[in-house]
Amino acid sequence: MKQYNVGIIGATGMVGQRFITLLDNHPWFNIKLLAASPRSAGKKYTEAVGQRWAMKDGIPQSVKDMVLYDATADIDEIAKQVDFVFCAVDMKKDEIKELEERYAKAECPVVSNNSAHRHTPDVPMIIPEINPQHTEIIPMQRKRLGTERGFVAVKSNCSLQSYLPALAVVNQKYPIDHALVTTYQAISGAGKTFETWPEMVDNLIPYIGGEEMKSEVEPNKILGKIEGGEIVPSNELQIECQTYRVPVSDGHTAAIFFSFKDSANKPSVEEIENMWREYKGVPQELELPHAPKQFIYVYTEDGEPDQPQIKTAREIGGGMAISCGRLRESVQYDYKMVSMSHNTLRGAAGGAVLLAELLAAKGYFE
Numbered sequence: 001m002k003q004y005n006v007g008i009i010g011a012t013g014m015v016g017q018r019f020i021t022l023l024d025n026h027p028w029f030n031i032k033l034l035a036a037s038p039r040s041a042g043k044k045y046t047e048a049v050g051q052r053w054a055m056k057d058g059i060p061q062s063v064k065d066m067v068l069y070d071a072t073a074d075i076d077e078i079a080k081q082v083d084f085v086f087c088a089v090d091m092k093k094d095e096i097k098e099l100e101e102r103y104a105k106a107e108c109p110v111v112s113n114n115s116a117h118r119h120t121p122d123v124p125m126i127i128p129e130i131n132p133q134h135t136e137i138i139p140m141q142r143k144r145l146g147t148e149r150g151f152v153a154v155k156s157n158c159s160l161q162s163y164l165p166a167l168a169v170v171n172q173k174y175p176i177d178h179a180l181v182t183t184y185q186a187i188s189g190a191g192k193t194f195e196t197w198p199e200m201v202d203n204l205i206p207y208i209g210g211e212e213m214k215s216e217v218e219p220n221k222i223l224g225k226i227e228g229g230e231i232v233p234s235n236e237l238q239i240e241c242q243t244y245r246v247p248v249s250d251g252h253t254a255a256i257f258f259s260f261k262d263s264a265n266k267p268s269v270e271e272i273e274n275m276w277r278e279y280k281g282v283p284q285e286l287e288l289p290h291a292p293k294q295f296i297y298v299y300t301e302d303g304e305p306d307q308p309q310i311k312t313a314r315e316i317g318g319g320m321a322i323s324c325g326r327l328r329e330s331v332q333y334d335y336k337m338v339s340m341s342h343n344t345l346r347g348a349a350g351g352a353v354l355l356a357e358l359l360a361a362k363g364y365f366e
């Protein structure tokens with residue numbers, strides 16, 4: 001496979017740090033440069049990130065002495081040196097939208113962790129195992145932007161990646177009508193650790209700003225179809241969601257109740273569990289470097305009713321698998337279940353790296 005030079009925009013942040021650890025020794029992608037705010041620009045990475053480094057392993061040797069670029073002022077210089085950038089910055093939505101389009105217009109593709117462009121109709125929002133076909137919108141986006149190779153592609157919100165894949169796989173064969181979801185979200189999803197957010201020890205906050213709307217709306221785009229130069233959201237599966245911040249470092253869990261459109265002919269528990277176990281998406285077929293061999297890991301209610309637990313399940317498949325358990329009949333809905341995924345791996349940087357691998361394998365960085 002061809003080698004690609006990449007830049008990380010927002011390299012000092014929580015997600016940026018994950019990008020660095022995931023890309024250190026990546027078989028296709030080589031970290032060429034790092035960028036952050038003007039506060040960090042001109043400093044060596046170790047100095048700029050300082051005490052904020054929150055990964056288990058130390059800072060990789062290859063980036064320690066890299067001098068940070070200014071993510072906004074140095075766009076042209078950055079675009080000249082890399083084949084594409086990963087972007088995860090904490091800025092206002094409008095500023096991020098503009099920043100990402102400026103990179104795209106400088107002919108530098110952007111694989112984004114940010115939510116700013118998730119609802120731009122010609123920007124694909126991709127979970128690589130679920131809607132890889134949405135990459136086909138990219139030539140239409142390039143036409144709008146007036147670019148030859150520049151474009152923006154985004155991954156979805158981390159919370160819905162803990163449960164939507166499980167529903168979407170079943171939905172392909174047995175359409176689901178509606179689902180009621182409660183998510184229990186880790187503090188790293190807010191870019192925090194217990195050191196930087198001590199109030200979260202022994203606590204639960206029943207509110208995460210904007211998160212419930214994301215969980216209810218983003219699945220419609222992921223399940224949508226390309227029509228007339230845009231991705232038209234589906235309105236088939238209605239999701240209602242509540243989100244909680246819980247005292248967990250990494251890993252989002254979801255409790256889900258769901259019903260089929262044709263409840264009278266619903267699949268059995270065993271059939272659903274087999275659909276999950278046997279499902280292979282494009283990343284598995286192409287054997288992309290970050291694709292977990294088994295996308296959905298299943299715990300049965302008979303065998304392991306106390307799973308998936310954060311500590312046992314979040315690292316499965318290198319933190320890229322979705323774990324499901326407790327699937328059983330419900331009184332008010334057809335079924336109820338629990339699922340979880342690692343929020344900064346599958347849900348953030350890992351999901352973006354897998355998306356970039358899909359884009360590379362399909363030739364979008366040429």
Ligand SMILES: NC(=O)c1ccc[n+]([C@@H]2O[C@H](COP(=O)([O-])OP(=O)(O)OC[C@H]3O[C@@H](n4cnc5c(N)ncnc54)[C@H](OP(=O)(O)O)[C@@H]3O)[C@@H](O)[C@H]2O)c1
Nearest residue numbers: 010011012013014015036037040071088089090189191348
């Ligand atoms: N944490 C998660 O699990 C998660 C999951 C999904 C999506 N996201 C999204 O990913 C993005 C980053 O999240 P995070 O948790 O990594 O945030 P974070 O830890 O607060 O890091 C923010 C990064 O943005 C940079 N930045 C801030 N202002 C900037 C500016 N004016 N120009 C250029 N860079 C600037 C910071 O650089 P300095 O160090 O120089 O200030 C830092 O590198 C956000 O949009 C967030 O919503 C996060």
